[in-house]
Amino acid sequence: MLISGRRLGLDYGDARIGVSISDATAMLASPLMTIKKAELDHHVDEVCSLVRQHDVAVVYIGLPLHLSGNEGESALKARKFADVLQRKIGDHVQIRLVDERLTTTTAQRQARESGNRLSKENIDQWAAVAILENALHKERSSGELAGVAV
Numbered sequence: 001m002l003i004s005g006r007r008l009g010l011d012y013g014d015a016r017i018g019v020s021i022s023d024a025t026a027m028l029a030s031p032l033m034t035i036k037k038a039e040l041d042h043h044v045d046e047v048c049s050l051v052r053q054h055d056v057a058v059v060y061i062g063l064p065l066h067l068s069g070n071e072g073e074s075a076l077k078a079r080k081f082a083d084v085l086q087r088k089i090g091d092h093v094q095i096r097l098v099d100e101r102l103t104t105t106t107a108q109r110q111a112r113e114s115g116n117r118l119s120k121e122n123i124d125q126w127a128a129v130a131i132l133e134n135a136l137h138k139e140r141s142s143g144e145l146a147g148v149a150v
């Protein structure tokens with residue numbers, strides 16, 4: 001059974017976190033904002049604030065895997081962020097890790113097709129849109145939440 005409510009998509013990077021959000025029916029994903037990275041507690045608090053503000057039920061965090069499927073240092077950082085976020089936000093919101101391979105390429109294409117100018121900030125948002133759209137598609141096609149629970 002799927003959880004109703006909005007979804008947040010996060011493209012967690014070394015310098016910024018791209019954020020996307022779904023509509024209330026979890027059908028459409030849109031860019032929301034870019035969070036400039038600071039101390040871990042600061043950007044965790046910022047995401048928690050967005051979750052409360054937008055009544056988010058599920059947060060999808062992109063897991064940056066190598067093309068081989070193996071995890072590297074970036075994946076470990078994303079996992080650590082997901083763990084800290086889950087502890088801070090509690091069990092009432094699900095945090096799920098999803099494969100984000102090739103999302104930057106998808107994001108660049110989507111941004112160009114929509115006529116948006118590409119900058120470092122909005123490419124992260126569009127990557128978050130690609131992460132969230134992939135997760136929403138998997139939810140609709142399987143009837144279950146996408147990714148791996150934290």
